[in-house]
Amino acid sequence: MLKLSSVTASYGAVPAVSEVSIDVGEGEAVGLLGANGAGKSTVLRAISGLVKVTGGSIDFFGTELTRLPAHRVTALGIAHVPEGRQVFPELTVKENLEIGAYIPSARADRARTLELVFSIFPVLAERRDQLAGTMSGGEQQMLAVGRGLMLKPRLLMLDEPSLGLAPVMADATFEKVQEIHAMGTAILLVEQNVSRALSLVDRAYVVESGRVILQGSSAELANNRQVQTAYLGL
Amino acid sequence: MLITLAQAVVNGLLIGGIYALVSIGVTLIFGVVKVVNFAQGEFVMLGMYVSFFLATRLGMDPIVSLVVSVPVLFVLGMLLQHYLIRRVLGLGDMPQIFLTFALSLLMMNVALMAFSANYRTIQTAYSNLALHFGGLYVPVPKLIAFAVAMGLSALLWVFLKTTDLGKAMRAAAQNYDVAMLMGINPDRVFAVAVGIAIALAGAAGSLLMAFYPAYPMVGQVFVLMAFVAVVLGTLGNVTGALIAGLMMGVAESLGIQFVGADSGMIVVFVMFLVTLMIRPNGLFGGWAR
Numbered sequence: 001m002l003k004l005s006s007v008t009a010s011y012g013a014v015p016a017v018s019e020v021s022i023d024v025g026e027g028e029a030v031g032l033l034g035a036n037g038a039g040k041s042t043v044l045r046a047i048s049g050l051v052k053v054t055g056g057s058i059d060f061f062g063t064e065l066t067r068l069p070a071h072r073v074t075a076l077g078i079a080h081v082p083e084g085r086q087v088f089p090e091l092t093v094k095e096n097l098e099i100g101a102y103i104p105s106a107r108a109d110r111a112r113t114l115e116l117v118f119s120i121f122p123v124l125a126e127r128r129d130q131l132a133g134t135m136s137g138g139e140q141q142m143l144a145v146g147r148g149l150m151l152k153p154r155l156l157m158l159d160e161p162s163l164g165l166a167p168v169m170a171d172a173t174f175e176k177v178q179e180i181h182a183m184g185t186a187i188l189l190v191e192q193n194v195s196r197a198l199s200l201v202d203r204a205y206v207v208e209s210g211r212v213i214l215q216g217s218s219a220e221l222a223n224n225r226q227v228q229t230a231y232l233g234l
Numbered sequence: 235m236l237i238t239l240a241q242a243v244v245n246g247l248l249i250g251g252i253y254a255l256v257s258i259g260v261t262l263i264f265g266v267v268k269v270v271n272f273a274q275g276e277f278v279m280l281g282m283y284v285s286f287f288l289a290t291r292l293g294m295d296p297i298v299s300l301v302v303s304v305p306v307l308f309v310l311g312m313l314l315q316h317y318l319i320r321r322v323l324g325l326g327d328m329p330q331i332f333l334t335f336a337l338s339l340l341m342m343n344v345a346l347m348a349f350s351a352n353y354r355t356i357q358t359a360y361s362n363l364a365l366h367f368g369g370l371y372v373p374v375p376k377l378i379a380f381a382v383a384m385g386l387s388a389l390l391w392v393f394l395k396t397t398d399l400g401k402a403m404r405a406a407a408q409n410y411d412v413a414m415l416m417g418i419n420p421d422r423v424f425a426v427a428v429g430i431a432i433a434l435a436g437a438a439g440s441l442l443m444a445f446y447p448a449y450p451m452v453g454q455v456f457v458l459m460a461f462v463a464v465v466l467g468t469l470g471n472v473t474g475a476l477i478a479g480l481m482m483g484v485a486e487s488l489g490i491q492f493v494g495a496d497s498g499m500i501v502v503f504v505m506f507l508v509t510l511m512i513r514p515n516g517l518f519g520g521w522a523r
């Protein structure tokens with residue numbers, strides 16, 4: 001479904017990610033793990049067209065993404081829930097969700113998708129007329145994920161959905177992501193919290209200094225010495 | 235005394251409607267595209283000349299000529315965004331300032347060559363009509379202009395609040411990158427935002443033509459007021475610009491009435507400085523940001 005081949009992307013002269021090759025199959029949940037500054041967010045930004053790709057290729061259902069502007073990538077059905085939530089603070093919860101279904105194909109089903117999102121995140125239904133910027137961090141994270149779902153994505157990319165949340169709230173968020181995955185949506189999950197991420201995904205890649213250094217099934221990675229010492233604190 | 239005060243407030247509100255239209259345009263461009271348009275006043279001037287020539291050549295009423303000036307300036311605004319502003323985005327503040335400032339100078343000087351420096355006025359059947367409400371004197375052309383200005387502001391508000399494109403515009407103003415992640419085409423949203431802003435300036439011009447003379451530098455009067463109103467109303471805040479625009483009109487009028495005929499601007503700027511000392515971010519919170 002999604003296949004990155006030797007992707008290199010940089011902000012200035014120095015590449016932030018180099019020669020990254022990963023793939024995500026239909027309906028799969030794949031993790032992208034690594035420490036601060038490893039380049040995880042940059043991989044997502046390269047896929048969605050927010051950062052210039054200087055080498056390699058990104059294929060999504062046969063379409064080359066590296067030359068497409070971000071809004072055209074979204075139109076192909078890739079929802080990117082960015083790091084730090086980034087809801088539109090001065091739009092209401094409902095307006096944020098409506099904007100999530102801006103592209104014509106999603107707009108046609110908007111009312112139905114909205115009901116679905118409200119059923120997954122009842123708190124969003126309760127707060128539908130509240131300004132997004134006045135919600136708690138956890139609620140904003142739910143909104144950011146819900147906004148991504150409004151696209152009816154073929155691939156949902158989540159950048160550290162548990163960042164800055166209390167453990168209870170982080171667990172709740174992960175449960176929701178699990179629920180969304182169970183409904184058949186493919187997921188590419190970026191996380192620093194490796195143990196939590198491995199409990200959710202089928203496979204994962206470990207990124208360090210802009211390169212993929214390890215990959216394998218969740219079970220393989222959980223038993224890997226290197227992962228255990230560097231990320232699981234064992 | 236009380237009636238004099240009431241009359242000054244009415245006079246201020248009537249012209250304040252025009253200030254509000256110009257201010258809303260400036261704040262919309264700033265809020266969405268993050269560019270300060272120093273040429274906004276020159277588009278008011280252009281709207282005035284459009285209406286002036288339609289009136290003198292075709293006998294069209296200046297208020298009616300909105301149906302020409304608004305679409306024409308909307309298209310001009312889209313072209314301005316597409317061919318000029320878009321090219322300087324992301325290059326820092328200086329190229330943007332030079333661009334719109336140069337455009338302002340260019341438009342004034344071309345107008346000077348094409349239309350001469352003469353003051354142009356037009357007479358309509360209602361030019362000298364006025365309504366009287368219990369001692370208050372309300373000139374009909376200004377009343378019509380005010381009503382239309384408020385109507386257009388309300389239309390814009392409905393557009394921004396209820397349409398998908400309007401919501402996309404507010405989203406893009408608040409977070410450009412994430413707006414793109416929603417599938418919003420920034421080129422399109424920016425072009426429409428600038429188109430609307432310039433169309434509002436054109437509308438202000440047509441409305442003004444019913445009671446104010448057109449001349450090449452006329453835009454400067456209005457753009458100065460608009461910049462103060464935009465800061466007072468909190469940069470990027472459309473409702474704030476509307477209210478601040480009306481307040482500026484009232485402040486100016488009170489100044490003229492109670493301080494002296496040429497002191498309108500002094501009162502405006504004193505009010506501006508005092509407000510900024512108390513509320514440096516303007517009177518209103520961010521709304522479009």
Ligand SMILES: Nc1ncnc2c1ncn2[C@@H]1O[C@H](COP(=O)(O)OP(=O)(O)OP(=O)(O)O)[C@@H](O)[C@H]1O
Pocket residue numbers: 011012016034035036037038039040041042043083192
């Ligand atoms: N906008 C930017 N401009 C310049 N350099 C950047 C920018 N964003 C990220 N970088 C650099 O690119 C590298 C990778 O950053 P990235 O944000 O992808 O890391 P990350 O793995 O997501 O980290 P974190 O877990 O802290 O979010 C870092 O060295 C970072 O400093």
Ligand SMILES: [Mg+2]
Pocket residue numbers: 040041042083159
């Ligand atoms: Mg990151």
